[in-house]
Amino acid sequence: MAFRVILMALRLAGFLLMLAGWVISLAALALLASLPSRTCFVLAGIGIELLGFVFAARSHLHPRGAKSDP
Amino acid sequence: MIPESRSALSGASIAVCLLFIFLVPFAAAGLSLINTGLNRSRSAAHGILASLCVASVAILAYFVCGFAFQGLSSEPGHTIQLAGKVWNWLGAKPLFFCGIAFDGSPGSLIVLLQMFSVALAALIPLGSGAERWRLSASCVSAALLAGWTYPLFAHWVWGGGWLAQLGVNYGLGRGFLDAGGSGSIQVVGGLSALSVAWILGPRRNKFTAEGMPAAMPGHNAVLALFGCMLAWVGWLGLNSAGAILFAGLDPAQIVLVAVNTTLSAASAAVASLLITRVRFGKPDASLTANGWIGGLVASSASCAFVKPAEAVVIGLLAAFLVVFAIEIVELRMRVDDPGGAISVHAVAGLWGVLAVGIFGRFPTQAASGDSGQFLAQLVGIAALIGFMLPLIYGLNRLLNRFLPQRVSAEGERQGMDLFELGAGAYPDFVTHREDLLRH
Numbered sequence: 001m002a003f004r005v006i007l008m009a010l011r012l013a014g015f016l017l018m019l020a021g022w023v024i025s026l027a028a029l030a031l032l033a034s035l036p037s038r039t040c041f042v043l044a045g046i047g048i049e050l051l052g053f054v055f056a057a058r059s060h061l062h063p064r065g066a067k068s069d070p
Numbered sequence: 071m072i073p074e075s076r077s078a079l080s081g082a083s084i085a086v087c088l089l090f091i092f093l094v095p096f097a098a099a100g101l102s103l104i105n106t107g108l109n110r111s112r113s114a115a116h117g118i119l120a121s122l123c124v125a126s127v128a129i130l131a132y133f134v135c136g137f138a139f140q141g142l143s144s145e146p147g148h149t150i151q152l153a154g155k156v157w158n159w160l161g162a163k164p165l166f167f168c169g170i171a172f173d174g175s176p177g178s179l180i181v182l183l184q185m186f187s188v189a190l191a192a193l194i195p196l197g198s199g200a201e202r203w204r205l206s207a208s209c210v211s212a213a214l215l216a217g218w219t220y221p222l223f224a225h226w227v228w229g230g231g232w233l234a235q236l237g238v239n240y241g242l243g244r245g246f247l248d249a250g251g252s253g254s255i256q257v258v259g260g261l262s263a264l265s266v267a268w269i270l271g272p273r274r275n276k277f278t279a280e281g282m283p284a285a286m287p288g289h290n291a292v293l294a295l296f297g298c299m300l301a302w303v304g305w306l307g308l309n310s311a312g313a314i315l316f317a318g319l320d321p322a323q324i325v326l327v328a329v330n331t332t333l334s335a336a337s338a339a340v341a342s343l344l345i346t347r348v349r350f351g352k353p354d355a356s357l358t359a360n361g362w363i364g365g366l367v368a369s370s371a372s373c374a375f376v377k378p379a380e381a382v383v384i385g386l387l388a389a390f391l392v393v394f395a396i397e398i399v400e401l402r403m404r405v406d407d408p409g410g411a412i413s414v415h416a417v418a419g420l421w422g423v424l425a426v427g428i429f430g431r432f433p434t435q436a437a438s439g440d441s442g443q444f445l446a447q448l449v450g451i452a453a454l455i456g457f458m459l460p461l462i463y464g465l466n467r468l469l470n471r472f473l474p475q476r477v478s479a480e481g482e483r484q485g486m487d488l489f490e491l492g493a494g495a496y497p498d499f500v501t502h503r504e505d506l507l508r509h
Contacts, residue, residue, distance in 0.1 A: 015460040022456025025449055029240055030153035035442060038240075042448050049456040056463075057403050060268045 011059035017052025021045040084174040086321040090311035094186035097304020103297030105197045105409045108288035112485025113201045115495035120196055120208050127209045128192035128216035129185050138163045140221035142177050143230030155239045157232045161225045183311050187255050188216045194259030197409025198267040202482055205490055207475035214465050215262055224254045228316050236446045243443025246450040249317040250309035250370030252422030257454050260416025265463040270476045272406030283400050291355040298362045305331055305366040313374040330373040330381035337385035338365025345393050357393055360410040364392035368422035375430035384425045388418045423447055
């Protein structure tokens, strides 16, 4: 039960991180003026999205020792 | 975005554009055959029937509300004012195609192309959900995709939305460019495939207790490879029509689009053939088929803006990405994707979108030049991963609460053909006796 809660929290954190990365990309466009700084912040946003993706992927990992049927 | 400049087409241009659009269903037919060929025989009839049903539902959902949300770039949408700029978020057309004059205008041609494109996008998740996705659930999921998620992103890119306006608002090249739909069609479909695969979980006995994947080869390589041939024709139409309607090319310039599309697919197929030959000792038919489609997918966004040699590079890199992404998805992420849809459509599609920013050449460069275009493409990728994936996953997870998407264990044991349709695709053959005996 506790393991399931951890997985759910990891999943939620992952998807929230993805959204946060997207918001950072939008904010970079709206708030920054120069192209290099915008590019850096958009890349940072994508990096955060990828971190969120890793969290989400790990929360969906099929557990070892379990049957394939979820 | 260019369509405003293309307010009218000549009679010959309309005829040529219509011809290209009529080729697009071949892409859908090709994907259906690939998905079916890569399934096991016990779910072959279900796979091809699901393709037909999902395409039908997607087209109807797009007719009811999808196009209303997508809108046209030449017409106003729902906007908000943010940091002194107008951000166009959603189309504002009436439901049921009302107000469209079906007279050969660019708007009417876009409606027709998008009806076929949305069906193509809806077919992609069938590849990852094969052999365990209930027919009813796949149809409802397709309705969500065609009625909401696809039109939303398509509006941002092709309907005059905020991604298309990045050039005007922030001086980022010509705004987010995606002539043939690497992002709008393929990545959106590929992310749906990933969401569905996550929600459904792997097929029965796909992974051992140690987490190692078991080989479950498709039942008909001929179907899959013939599907690749059909998809080639369909992609030529898709990229050509998209280049005319969304990138503003004249029909005479479509030769370059066709050359680039074919070169990208060919180089991807050869590369994936060689990779599998070197790694496994023999060429792998299904990976080569996936590499070919990956090359087509990657070519879509940039086919109108790159030189032929660059299209070859795009195809080569797409093949590497597809072959290794399939391995990562199965071995590291432990996701069961029988058709390789996640790697072929999402990964190669993202590469195709990025390739526009790296290789794209445009007749009139904006002040910020190539790096501005590169940033516009990056912002599009950020929107796909950061907003579209959570949205698609959330909608499918919600659907799963009300309508369980996975078939019962008994249904999976029998095979989808027998369980959901009552008859197999190949009634003259005993196809999976050993599985029935084992359980």
